[in-house]
Amino acid sequence: xSSVHFxxxxxxARLARESDEPAHACERCGNSNIVVAPPADxxxxxxxxxxxxxxxxxxxxxxxxxxxxxxVGAIFVPWTYGLSLLGVTILDYVVWRLVKDVIVxxxxxxxxxxxxxNTALKPFDLVTHDRHVYGAAPPGAEEGHR
Numbered sequence: 001x002s003s004v005h006f007x008x009x010x011x012x013a014r015l016a017r018e019s020d021e022p023a024h025a026c027e028r029c030g031n032s033n034i035v036v037a038p039p040a041d042x043x044x045x046x047x048x049x050x051x052x053x054x055x056x057x058x059x060x061x062x063x064x065x066x067x068x069x070x071x072v073g074a075i076f077v078p079w080t081y082g083l084s085l086l087g088v089t090i091l092d093y094v095v096w097r098l099v100k101d102v103i104v105x106x107x108x109x110x111x112x113x114x115x116x117x118n119t120a121l122k123p124f125d126l127v128t129h130d131r132h133v134y135g136a137a138p139p140g141a142e143e144g145h146r
Contacts, residue, residue, distance in 0.1 A: 001018055001019065001040070001114055002018070002019040002037060002038070002039075002040040002042075002112075002113065002114035002115050003016050003017060003018050003019065003037050003112075003113050003114060004016065004017050004035060004037040004038075004048040004049060004110055004111070004112050004113075005110065005111040005113065006035060006048075006049035006050075006108060006109075006110035006111075007108070007109070007110075008026040008028065008029060008031055008033070009031065009033070010026065010029050010031040011026065011028050011029040011031065013026055013027065013028040013029065015027070015033075015035070017035055017036060017037040017048075018037055019037045019038065019039055019040045019114075021036075021037065022036065023035055023036045035048060035049050036048065037112075038112075038115070040114065040115070041116065042115060042116075043115070043116060043118050044103045044112050044115050044118055045118060045120070047105035047107065047108060047110050047112075048110065048112060049105065049108050049110035050105060050107055050108040050110065052105050052106065052107040052108065054105075054106045054107070054128060054132070055103050055104065055105055055106065055112075055118075055121055056103070056104055056106065056121060056122060056123055056124045056125065056128075057101045057102065057103050057104070057117070057118075057121050057122075057123060058101065058102060058104060058123065058124055059096060059099045059100075059101060059102075060099055060100055060101065060102040060113065061095060061096075061099050066092070069088050069091065069092070070088055072084075072088075073085045073087065073088035100114075101117060103115060103118065103121060104124075106128055106129060106132045107132055
């Protein structure tokens with residue numbers, strides 16, 4: 001099922017809209033919004049939540065879970081002679097192969113799940129992110145950047 005997950009602009013509640021669901025007010029604060037998830041077969045070229053056209057793709061995997069796996073693997077290193085880290089590496093590769101990509105908006109961080117890949121999108125770029133969050137990239141970061 002295709003969906004868009006975004007934050008309410010008033011109360012920062014996490015909201016979600018399925019592709020066949022009409023727009024409705026925030027469940028927490030009642031703030032009205034017009035966010036509607038695009039049809040499931042749409043190629044996402046702009047954010048459904050804010051309309052911004054700078055998007056990136058990433059794996060749909062919880063970062064905290066990934067870090068926790070590495071920490072557990074590191075804790076068991078003395079008893080496994082390092083094989084626990086090898087196991088975590090293999091598990092990471094398997095998860096990387098199985099987990100699908102999501103499309104994320106640089107401006108509002110809305111997550112678009114279940115949509116076909118857009119070949120025009122690139123992976124996360126820190127310089128582009130910093131331009132949106134801080135208004136500019138750190139000094140020297142844009143040298144040689146396309």
